[in-house]
Amino acid sequence: MMAKGIGARPAAPRRWTGTFAGLSLLCLAVQAVQKADLSGDPTVATINHSLSLLQRLQELLHDGNASDTTLRVRTTGSDEIKVFQAHQLMLSLQSEIFESLLHNQTMLTLHEPPDSAALFEKFIRYLYCGEISILLHQAIPLHRLASKYRVHSLQRGVAEYMKNRLASESNQGHVVGWYHYAVRIGDEALQESCLQFLAWNLSAVMSSAEWASVSVDLLLLLLERSDLVLQSELELYTGVEDWVATHQPDDSVVEKMLRSLRYPMISPNHLFHLQKQSPVMVKHYSVVHDLLFQAFQFHSASPIHFAKYFDVNCSMFLPRNYLSTSWGSQWVINNPARDDRSTSFQTQLGPSNHDSAKRVTWNVLFSPRWLPVSLRPVYSDSVSGAIQSIRIEDGRPRLVITPATTSSDFAGVSFQKTILVGVRQQGKVFVKHAYSFHQSTDEVADFLVHADLQKRTSEYLIDNSLHLHIIIKPVYHSLIKVKK
Ligand SMILES: *[C@@H]1O[C@H](CO)[C@@H](O)[C@H](O)[C@H]1NC(C)=O
Ligand SMILES: *[C@@H]1O[C@H](CO)[C@@H](O)[C@H](O)[C@H]1NC(C)=O
Ligand SMILES: *[C@@H]1O[C@H](CO)[C@@H](O)[C@H](O)[C@H]1NC(C)=O
Ligand SMILES: *[C@@H]1O[C@H](CO)[C@@H](O)[C@H](O)[C@H]1NC(C)=O
Ligand SMILES: *[C@@H]1O[C@H](CO)[C@@H](O)[C@H](O)[C@H]1NC(C)=O
Secondary structure (H helix, E strand, O other): OHHHHOOOOOOOOOOOOHHHHHHHHHHHHHHHHHHHHHOOOOOOOOOOOOOHHHHHHHHHHOOOOOEEEEEEEOOOOOOOEEEEEOOOOHHOOOOOHHHOOOOOOOOEEEEHHHHHHHHHHHHHHHHHOOOOOHHHHHHHHHHHHHHHHHOHOOOOOOOHHHHHOOOOOOOOOOHHHHHHHHHHHHOHHHHHHHHHHHHHHHHHHHOOHHHHHHHHHHHHHHHHHOOOOOOOOHHHHHHHHHHHHHHHHHHHHHHHHHHHOOOHOOHHHHHHHHHHHHHHHHOHHHHHHHHHHHHHHHOOOHHHHHHHHHOOOOOOHOOOEEOOOOOOEEEEOOOOOOOOOOEEEEEEEEHHHHHHHOEEEEEEEEEEEEEEEOOOOOOOOOOOOOOOOOOOOOOEEEEEEEOOOOOOOOOOEEEEEEEEEEEEEEEEEEEEEEEEOOOOOHHHHOOOOOOOOOOOOOOEEEOOOEEEEEEEEEEEOOOOOOOO
């Protein structure tokens, strides 16, 4: 400890104190200086046996040599007991809980649920050699052990593993389970990652077995969000209906859920069908009839006219990220770093049935390396090869969306655009980013800022193509403040 302290400041001359202690300290200081001086010497070599040391430490646990601690791990709900001959020093080194438990005793009996008990040997082994392998279904029990015994490095490692494996394939799905676990232990970062993954990947989740394991609280949280990525509001209605049929929750819960759906985003003929045919709707009609009535009214007038009589400043009239073609279009750009590209597509003017026949054509321009005018190099014949501090390579990706025609029909309506960027993770495409703006991605500071489109290895390129999905959301801006 002391040698290290002195070695850290070799330049400071130490005064000779005339005692033995002072002498030995001085010697250590001199050694430290010599070592530092010699570091450029070609004769220096490092003898590195760290791997075999780790091997010996593992044998120590395996053989139980010189053990001073016995751990008896009892599986709750069974008679099974696993016994480990361990070492107080090794256990205490990384776990303050073991340190205090072993303070005055040499034999501990620990009670663990079956999934944690099954992993206990791996867990103890990690304490001896700092290495562990994890599978999806082991993440929760392992994180639980790391949290219980306060092994912070392992806790962080498992949480990181979970964040990186949200998109992994699993038979039953795991993200919903991880979300519920994160809520139980109060890990807000993991909670947020899981929630965002579920919100941006909702169609897949709703059609999987995992959907049935969603809790009331999670479903209500999801229904509040405007950033859900799914085919249509009708798809969400069907998902909620299935969930309710499986769980048969209290009426108050069903009513809350039904009131969180955005009926004006569903076409009137579908609404009429729901009103008459959906068992959940028929049963709870009395608590949503005001919303349905309002939605039918919304469909029968122009939104601007409607807004004169009704408050449209609420989430009910705010579209989510709908993938169906009336709301936008997918755009796959091959070799996106090469040059500027453009495309065009049509959307509905708005969700109101009043406008159902009206279409808007949108032109989209994508530039891989765009520079604002003020930063563009000035080319002049007289000063050829002038030093350009800013090169065209310094430009940033930019995407601009403009209507092909301006029409008086747009009066009062502004269109919010959302770009979803898909990436491939573990062989599947899923939404990595969602950017929202009004006309140009200049309005958002971070559009594809870390995408590295020039590099073939960029994680944003799927078979050398950039996968975008553009969604156009009409916002009645005279009355609605858009949430950023
Ligand atoms: C010693 O060897 C191990 C494994 O070969 C390696 O991971 C570690 O970085 C090495 N340490 C040094 C100081 O070179
Ligand atoms: C543990 O003890 C056994 C025999 O008692 C011995 O063979 C083995 O080498 C020892 N292991 C270590 C790591 O000292
Ligand atoms: C160890 O100390 C704790 C309190 O510090 C006490 O509760 C416990 O009974 C002690 N155990 C033994 C075996 O002495
Ligand atoms: C979303 O996650 C599921 C598994 O939970 C997966 O099947 C799907 O491919 C993912 N991505 C998308 C875009 O749906
Ligand atoms: C719309 O509602 C939000 C909160 O729900 C409020 O902050 C905002 O002022 C409202 N805007 C108008 C124009 O009423």
